Amino acid sequence: MLSLCPMTPAQSAYRGRFAPSPTGPLHFGSLVAATGSYLEARTRAGAWHLRMEDVDLPRCSMVAAGQILETLEACGFEWDGEVVWQSHRTDAYAQALEGLKAAGRVFPCACTRRELADSVLAPDGAAIYPGTCREGLPAGREARAWRVAVGDARVAFEDAIQGLIASDLATEAGDFILRRADGLFAYQLAVVVDDAAAGITHVVRGADLLASTSRQIYLQQCLGLPTPKYAHLPVAVNAAGEKLSKQTRATPVDIARPGRELFAVMEFLGHRPPAELSGAPLSELWVWAKANWTLAKVARGPALTCGVQQASG
Ligand code: GLU
DSSP states (O other): OOOOOOGGGGGGOEEEOOOOOOOOOOOOHHHHHHHHHHHHHTTTTTTEEEOOOOGGGOOOHHHHHHHHHHHHHTOOOOOSSSSEEEOOOHHHHHHHHHHHHHHHHHEEEEEOTTTTOOBBBBSSSSSOOOTTTSSSSOOOOOOOOOEEEEOOOOEEEETEEEEEEEHHHHHHTTSEEEEOOOOOOOOOHHHHHHHTTTTTOEEEGGGGGGGHHHHHHHHHHHHTTTEEEEEEEEEEETTSSSSTTTTTTTBBOOOHHHHHHHHHHHHTTTTTOGGGGGGSOOHHHHHHHHHHHGGGGSSSSSEEESSOOOOOO
């Protein structure tokens, strides 16, 4: 059928996003995810949305969220639409959970952390649920959390950077939590509901989330939601092989020198901006980045050592 409205770039089929957790200021590793997702969206005439993943309220702060927004602005990122805050979207998560309850895909769980302390660990360090409450709560016990039953599900997807990723959920994830004992919704549920609500078609993010992707695709299938295309960028690690994060004392992005930061991010992502751009205005660096960006140059592999100077000790 002929469309009466010709498609403008803003209506391109591509919708990407960046979804930081405001648990601290933006550091180099998160700037890599922001830049990769932004350039991939913009060079495909796509939209790029920003979502504050503050679903885990006790770990998040408004101060950190404000710092992240300030840093993104200082670095020249321009997002489409309003920032989405997960803390405002709990009704949507509750509705999704109710749908899963009605479909018999989830079960209440009474187990405490201590009771699960001896569980087998998944490759990503998550405890594999031993199944204690899967067929019903033990007598006299009360529900604390809600878990999704994974059964013998296997998930496979083609990652645009990392290639074919296949997982057996029973041995690599187990029945995972969707609503925690403290009443908060889990990241896995929130992210799936939010990506679908925003019509996200492409997810570009750090490879530290690769193991989550299989869980998320499984949830999308349970909820009847579309699965976006995924591209997982290598995670920036320090010389000791640790992911740059607040815990490893990663230095926050220096907003007084955004051009230098972006230059370093482009190099990390396998691009070589000409040396004369190292002191050039930020806008010139972005012009170069948009003209030269290709996922094909990004190193394949889950982690890459980052040469950027980080706080020591
Ligand atoms: N909020 C997550 C993080 O900061 C990213 C989640 C995602 O991109 O799906 O690590």
